[in-house]
Amino acid sequence: MTFLRAHRTIATVIAFVLVYAIIKALNLAGILNAYYIQLIMLVGINIVMTVSLGMVNGFTGQFSIGHAGFMAVGAYTSAMITTVWLHATTANPWVGYPVFIVAILAGGLMAAGAGYLVGAPSLRLKGDYLTIVTLSANELIRTVIRVTPVLGGPRGLGSIPKLTTLEVVFVFTIVSVVLMRNYLFSSYGRSMKAVRDSEIAAEAMAINTTRQKIFVFVFSAFFAGVSGGVFAHLLQFIHPDNFSFVKSLEYLIYLYVGGSASISGAIVGATVFTLLPELMRSLQSWRLVIYPLILIMVMIFRTEGIMGLKEFSFVLVPQRQRKEVSA
Amino acid sequence: MALLDVQHLTQFFGGLRAVSDFNIQLEHGEIVGLIGPNGAGKTTVFNVITGVYTPTKGTIVFDGQNIVGKKTYQITQTGIARTFQNIRLFSKSSVIDNIKIAYHFHMSYSNTDAFLHTRKYWQGEQLVDDYAIDLLRLFHLEGHAADISGSLPYGAQRRLEIARALATKPKLLILDEPAAGMNPAEADELMEMIHWLRDKFDLTILLIEHQMRVVMGVCERIKVMDFGETICEGVPEYIRNDPRVCEAYLGKGA
Numbered sequence: 396m397t398f399l400r401a402h403r404t405i406a407t408v409i410a411f412v413l414v415y416a417i418i419k420a421l422n423l424a425g426i427l428n429a430y431y432i433q434l435i436m437l438v439g440i441n442i443v444m445t446v447s448l449g450m451v452n453g454f455t456g457q458f459s460i461g462h463a464g465f466m467a468v469g470a471y472t473s474a475m476i477t478t479v480w481l482h483a484t485t486a487n488p489w490v491g492y493p494v495f496i497v498a499i500l501a502g503g504l505m506a507a508g509a510g511y512l513v514g515a516p517s518l519r520l521k522g523d524y525l526t527i528v529t530l531s532a533n534e535l536i537r538t539v540i541r542v543t544p545v546l547g548g549p550r551g552l553g554s555i556p557k558l559t560t561l562e563v564v565f566v567f568t569i570v571s572v573v574l575m576r577n578y579l580f581s582s583y584g585r586s587m588k589a590v591r592d593s594e595i596a597a598e599a600m601a602i603n604t605t606r607q608k609i610f611v612f613v614f615s616a617f618f619a620g621v622s623g624g625v626f627a628h629l630l631q632f633i634h635p636d637n638f639s640f641v642k643s644l645e646y647l648i649y650l651y652v653g654g655s656a657s658i659s660g661a662i663v664g665a666t667v668f669t670l671l672p673e674l675m676r677s678l679q680s681w682r683l684v685i686y687p688l689i690l691i692m693v694m695i696f697r698t699e700g701i702m703g704l705k706e707f708s709f710v711l712v713p714q715r716q717r718k719e720v721s722a
Numbered sequence: 723m724a725l726l727d728v729q730h731l732t733q734f735f736g737g738l739r740a741v742s743d744f745n746i747q748l749e750h751g752e753i754v755g756l757i758g759p760n761g762a763g764k765t766t767v768f769n770v771i772t773g774v775y776t777p778t779k780g781t782i783v784f785d786g787q788n789i790v791g792k793k794t795y796q797i798t799q800t801g802i803a804r805t806f807q808n809i810r811l812f813s814k815s816s817v818i819d820n821i822k823i824a825y826h827f828h829m830s831y832s833n834t835d836a837f838l839h840t841r842k843y844w845q846g847e848q849l850v851d852d853y854a855i856d857l858l859r860l861f862h863l864e865g866h867a868a869d870i871s872g873s874l875p876y877g878a879q880r881r882l883e884i885a886r887a888l889a890t891k892p893k894l895l896i897l898d899e900p901a902a903g904m905n906p907a908e909a910d911e912l913m914e915m916i917h918w919l920r921d922k923f924d925l926t927i928l929l930i931e932h933q934m935r936v937v938m939g940v941c942e943r944i945k946v947m948d949f950g951e952t953i954c955e956g957v958p959e960y961i962r963n964d965p966r967v968c969e970a971y972l973g974k975g976a
Contacts, residue, residue, distance in 0.1 A: 574838075577836060577837050577838065577839045578833075578836045578837050581831075581835075581836035581839075581843060581847075582822065582823075582826045582831070582836070582847075582850065583826075583833060584836070585815070585826065586823060588812060588814065588815050588823075589812045589815070589823040589826075591814070592812035592813055592814050592815060593810045593811070593812060593813075596810040596811070596812065597812070597823070598794040598795050599772060599795075599798060599810075600827075600890055601798035601799045601826070601827035602795055602823070602826055602827070603793075604795070610833065656814070704814070
C-alpha cells in the first residue's frame with residue numbers, strides 16, 4: 396500500500412511538472428502571450444476560491460454568498476504589508492519572496508479571523524442565517540475599505556509589487572487544493588458531509604456540528620484570503636469594487652455549474668467559466684447571450700452541475716477510498 | 723445503581739404539557755418498552771433524554787452523570803445512542819461512511835493530521851476501515867459497503883441505522899419505532915436481533931414501538947403513557963390484561 400501510494404505521488408508530481416513545462420514552453424515559444432499567461436494565473440486563483448467555497452457550500456451544506464469579502468481582506472492585508480516593506484527592495488527576490496509569503500499568509504489569517512467573526516455567531520443557528528450574514532459581511536467589508544483612506548479608499552490601492560508569477564500560482568493552487576482534498580477525505584471531511592445530509596443525525600452521532608461548521612468556514616475564509624493576496628500581487632492594483640457581491644456571485648456560479656459537492660466540479664467550473672468569456676471575445680456582445688445560455692443548459696440538463704458528485708479519481712481520491720468514493 | 727435514572731421529568735411546550743412527572747429507572751442489560759397511543763409523549767421523552775429539548779423540570783442521571791442541559795452530541799459521547807422514527811441516514815454518503823461518521827468521536831488524529839495526511843492519519847483510517855467492515859459484516863451489510871446509503875432497501879436502511887448507532891459505542895441504545903413499516907417476517911427478525919444486540923454488545927435497550935407483537939415479544943418491562951402521564955408499568959403479561967391500557971388504546975367500554 397505504501398509502495399503504491401509513493402508511486403501515485405510521484406506520478407502526480409510528474410504530471411503537474413509536465414503541465415507546467417508545456418505552458419512555460421508555449422510561453423517561451425511565443426504561442427501563449429502575456430495575456431494568456433495572466434488568464435491561466437487567474438484560473439488558478441479562481442480554482443482555489445471555488446474549491447474553498449465548495450468546502451462550505453457543497454460539502455458542509457451551508458450557504459455562504461460573501462466569499463469575495465474574505466478575498467478582499469486577504470488582498471488588502473497582504474498588499475499593505477508588501478507595499479510598506481518592499482518599497483525600495485522589490486528588485487531583490489531574496490527579500491521580496493519571503494516578505495510576499497509572510498504577507499499572503501498574514502492575509503489568509505486576517506481573512507480567517509474575519510471568517511470567525513462572521514461564522515461563529517451565525518453558524519450556531521440552523522437555517523438561512525449564514526446566507527444573510529455573509530451577504531452583509533461582504534458589503535460591509537467593501538464599504539469599510541471604501542471609506543478608509545489608508546487603504547486607498549474609493550480610488551483603490553495601486554503600485555503593489557508584481558510578485559505573483561506563473562510558478563507562484565502553480566505551487567499555490569496545487570498546495571491549496573491538495574490540502575483541502577486531504578481534509579475532505581478524513582474523518583473530519585466525513586463529518587462535514589454528515590452535517591450536510593442531516594444535521595440532527597450528525598449531532599446524535601456525537602459530532603459537534605457547530606464546531607465542525609465554524610472550523611470549515613474559517614479555513615475556507617483562510618484560503619480565500621490567501622487567494623486574495625495572490626490576486627492583488629498579480630493585478631498590482633486592487634479596488635473595493637473588485638470584491639463586491641457580484642464577484643461572490645461569480646464564484647457561486649463556478650461552483651454550482653461545476654458541481655458543488657465535488658472538488659473536480661469546482662475545478663472544472665472555475666476553469667471553464669474563467670476562460671469562456673475571454674475565448675468568446677471575438678463574438679463581441681453575442682457572448683453575453685451565449686454565456687447565460689450555457690448556464691441555463693447546464694441547469695436544465697445537469698441539475699447537480701457538470702461533475703455531479705463525481706471526482707477525477709486518479710488525482711483527487713486517496714488510493715484506499717477509490718472504490719467507495721461518495722460525495 | 724441504575725444505568726439511567728429519570729426523575730420527575732416534566733416538559734412543557736408553551737402551555738402544552740407534553741410529559742408530566744415521568745419516572746424511569748433502567749438497570750444494566752434490561753430491555754424496556756415505552757408504549758402509548760399517538761401523542762402520548764413517548765418521542766418527547768426520547769428527545770429530552772437525548773438532549774434535543776431541555777426539560778422544564780426533573781433530573782436525568784446516566785451512568786452517574788447528570789445529563790440535563792448537555793447538548794445532544796455530548797450526551798451521545800457519554801454513551802446514549804439512538805435511531806430515528808423516520809430514518810435519518812446520511813443518505814448521500816456511502817454505507818461504510820455512515821458507520822465511520824458515527825465512529826468519528828473515537829478517532830484520535832487531529833485537524834492537522836487530516837490536512838497533511840500524516841502517518842497518524844493513515845493508521846487511523848486503517849483502524850476505522852477495519853472496524854466499519856467488521857460491524858457491517860455483523861449486520862450482513864458488507865456487500866453494500868460502497869453503495870450510497872439512500873439507495874438501500876428499506877429493511878437494510880433500518881439495520882444500517884442501528885449499526886450506525888452502535889458505532890458510537892453506546893451503553894444505552896434507544897430505538898424509536900424500529901419495526902415501523904416492517905412486515906411480520908421482518909418484525910420477527912428484528913425481535914431476534916434486539917436480543918442478540920443486547921447480548922453481543924452488552925447493551926441496555928429502551929424502545930418505543932407500536933406493533934404490540936414486537937413489544938410483548940421483546941421487552942422485559944413495559945411502561946405505558948397516555949396524555950403525557952404514565953398510566954401503567956410492569957411485565958408484558960400484566961400490561962396485556964390491565965384495563966387502563968385497554969382503555970387508553972381502545973376507549974371506554976371497549
